[in-house]
Amino acid sequence: MSQRTLISSGSPFEKTAGYSRAVVDGEFVHVSGTTGYDYSTMKMPEDVGAQVVNALETIKGALAEAGCSLLDVVRARYYVTDRNNVETVFAILGEYFGDIRPAATMVICDLIKDEMKVEIEVTARTV
Secondary structure (H helix, E strand, C coil), X not given: CCCEEEECCCCHHHHHHCCCCEXXXXXXXXXXXXXXXXXXXXXXXXXXXXXXXXXXXXXXXXXXXXXXXXXXXXXEEEEECCHHHHHHHHHHHHHHHCCCCCEEEEEECCCCCCCCCEEEEEEEECC
């Protein structure tokens, strides 16, 4: 059985909802859906672009704690609340993942709080 490691971003939502920012299990790191909060201030920017950057930076931190980076991401899922924001989201994703090019899916949907405009989850390989 592989060792399982839990990683926290310090978000109060993790304890309340019973999840970890990321779970390292064997050769994979599974990063939970991450929204655009700045977890140091618990503030959500209004701008969708700023939310995407915050989410990706939180994900980068979780991956670093797991001993890997965005370069190790093999799967990404993007949830966007407004199709009119897709081009903005794509531009930032291209900056972060343009050369990495993980398998990816984007879904237009509602999220759990009105201020949330994007949520991103990734899976990375540790080896």
